[in-house]
Amino acid sequence: MDWNAPHPSAAVDADVLLPGSKSQTNRALVLAALADGPSTVHLPLAARDTELMADALVSLGARVERGPQSWSVTPIEPVGSAEVDCGLAGTVMRFVPPVAALGTGPARFDGDPRARERPMATTISSLRDLGVRVDDDGRGSLPFTVHGSSSVRGGDLTVDASASSQFVSALLLVAPRFTEGLDLRHEGGSLPSLPHVAMTVTELRRRGVVVDEAPGRWHVRPGPVKALDVTIEPDLSNAGPFVAAALATGGRVRVRNWPEHTDQAGDAWRDLAAAFGGRTDRDGSDLVVTGPERLAGVDLDLHDVGELTPVVAALAALAEGPSRLAGIGHLRGHETDRLAALATEINRLGGSVQEQPDGLTIAPAPLHGGRFETYDDHRMAHAAAVIGLRVPGVVVENIGTTAKTYPGFADDWGRLVP
Ligand SMILES: O=C(O)C1=C[C@@H](OP(=O)(O)O)[C@@H](O)[C@H](O)C1
């Protein structure tokens, strides 16, 4: 559905209460499915990526009762064969195959057309290196079938996770259930999204799993994953467009319940706001973002927090000085090739964005209205909404794609502009 991006006549002044973190919800679901007893996930994100994760675990033999405030998970009792729809969720296509390896039958994985283009070779090769049979068509991508054999020995394993940190997280999440645990090394280009790996290690340790780490190396001891009831934090990556609304309009946005300590990549919004010239202040459990009078250009390495790039690029396109966003070549394998998509769509509105091998350069340019394609990427829709705050006549193609991680996005965004 085409959606006219709201365009306020004054600076925004709003409070937002965000839905739960995708990354935390999907880790909590996987660990609950592997645990030694039932667990409850309070305030889970209910969105396409987390529903797909729950469905995937159910198809492997878990039970997930989904209530409005909490989801109750009963661990997997392996069933024969399974079909897993990964949609376009990186966490489902990377985290679930190693879980299926512990099952008792074939599990076939497939997803949206674009999912078949996302990098999966490391998932396939790492499972084979662990002695698991995987049938694929040799392209290193979905679809493929993992043949569960009840137990995986584990031990030493070296992978190249430079295309996605999710390859490392996926193996670590399941590693305590391998007979010998796992001594995992990453070798290759630099590993992106380190906060997401830190989140994986935190969540394992909270459930009694012993993990030792050194740069590029993780040792997970075999043992039970203790059942644990958890409460999911608000999704700070999805806070991005709201933080950006304060920055882009010189306004003020209060984000409710911003955690004081967190592994979420989106916590970097506090530093990013400052880089653009804005301010963030804690007020009790909230974070209050105040926008600057003039939005500054930025020179940022986003390697650790790549998923924040689309909204950062939208802000950079509105800034008064030039910007450089680096360290994000791996975004070409995200929901879409985000570097190409951002350059094409911002330039369609009159922008001056150039693709670089590992990022984007963005020069100030007067923007005008027009249709902004999203390429089924929730964060492209967020970027368009941010530009629409300052540029009249921005029309977002397929705002429904935000349902991947934030089904209520358009309604919540509409409340920014009364
Ligand atoms: O583990 C996770 O929950 C995620 C890891 C990151 O993936 P990449 O390392 O592929 O960027 C991030 O971009 C994605 O949105 C979620």
Ligand SMILES: C=C(OP(=O)(O)O)C(=O)O
């Ligand atoms: C890269 C992202 O998602 P995924 O989990 O599908 O990789 C994202 O949400 O920005």
